[in-house]
Amino acid sequence: MMNTALVSLALPREFRWRWVWLTPLILFGALIAGTAIGETSISMATVLKVLANQLLGANYVVDRIDAGIIWNYRLSRAIVAAGCGAGLALAGVVLQALLRNPLADPYLMGISAGASTGAVAVTVVGIGAGAFTLSAGAFAGAGLAFALVVLLAHVASGGAWSGRSSQANGVIILAGIAGSQLFSALTAFMIAKSASAEQARSIMFWLLGNLSGVRWDDVVLAVPTALAGLLICLWHRRALDVFTFGADSAASMGIAVRPVRSVLIVSMALVTAVMVSMVGAIGFVGLVIPHAMRFIVGSRHTRLVPASALAGAVFLIGSDILSRTLVSGQVLPIGVITSLIGAPAFALIMIRGMRRR
Template structure:
């Protein structure tokens, strides 16, 4: 039987190996105790409210920028695209809203949802409160692939930066699976192997930059590595709009397995869960979601770390409820963070990864303090 969930080891305790013969630390300790259940209509109402907050956030964020866009202008752009017979805006304003701001904000929502879901899944699979979407080394692989295209010109004509980043991310995940094939898929080995793979590709990225790049190229690559929504276009939105819902659906269908894995492999197996198969499936899902997100906008930190903890603190640890709320919360968080990155230092734009780090550190410390670990 799992230990008393009231016992709450800190993140460092979860990484420390247990004494010989001792039971592993309970994962219920990494999350607050379950809340009292809510009725289905109440849950549905809360979810609709959260979805409405996301829609309002997207609409409000589209209006924010160096050029103000009114609500009426926004309605006219949408009406024109829907063929409602409204008077169109001037072409320059219409292009600003539809071709630049709409894809940027929608991509921020999709990437934020993807990263939050990945963080939620990996924290359960690895039983590690510090797990985030970049735990598997995928981000480092994507960085190496992007730098190889920009600096060395490898596959520049066919792949482009996004294709190079996606290729590098998938290669790094393939290396992770090869290494784990020999050592197994238990939580500690996943964490340690992911760190090793990430450090390898980080070293390769640094080597390429130091050996081949000039100052301007290094500056451009660094800006990409920090994460930015500026390159967002509709084709990237379409790709993420296909991948993100599929990944969320697969993770949600594994909610029962995630609840079991959160208490350890033995508990999950006793519930009839195929631990190895489920872990492999969820690792593939999180790797694909993270690869597409990083290849599209670069590495944006802290979203997949703090959002799952904050949502788990508010609604409890059951993944059937946790995953949809984490997706909505991650989307809202990144939409407003990107808006802040656009107007806080206007006309100069700050990479959104810098803003998420500045906001993420104090928020994560607050979560740890509320849980009594700080």
């Protein structure tokens, strides 16, 4: 029976291309909404005129302040939100397939905690003497944390974590938990020892996810990173299908388990590190979105990967809109919104999944 299932995965049904044309429309609609809706009320006509001026070279007369808000603040913010949402959702898809754990998400590898430590080390402790920005420090911390988790998993398992052993999944999860706790403790220690009240407040706001500071420079980094993650996942979509049956099944299908697993985990770790370094720790995107999309499009990664990327992008744009409009005159950390939506959604998904068994 297992062989039959594996053959069916190796020869999936024809992808439903008739739905593909909806993807750019949905994403475009979400970006327009993220650009039009915000703290300041700006008409849709003004939004469209500004976009026409910037993208098509039109010469509509618009207020310069409105044009600056739309082009330099809201649109860039919406695009970065889309890239980060897509990247985090893809990382969740990959980790849940490789580790065969429904609770796996991008921050399981200690990346979020490491990024937080790096950001605090730069802004509070002053490591780098001003040579590093907050984002650069966060990326360095994320990379260090991931390297430590991989080293710990390698030592603890005698090299088995990247092999076909059933022990591998458990080892990398435990190593990620240990790494997260270590770097979270380091972050708390540095804040308590060196941060002023104002620094502690700004750091805590960033740790909960913050898109307020992103601009077009971040777009240049976020979009290519998300697209690269999407292409890597699509390239390995058949391998991801087979990995859901276990590493031994993947090896029996001719997949080079260690290289493929290493490429996927490292690439998703880098995607997560880049996103976290720009916007901080945003939870539940990589955990909830893959599960929700499995209910809609099924578990085959030919459909699950692009669907999760699109849903993650739209979800984070929508969460960002709520973070700017839910409380009048105040911008909430976007991580608060994703948690308020994601936790109940995950509970419903979990209850529905258990009832189906």
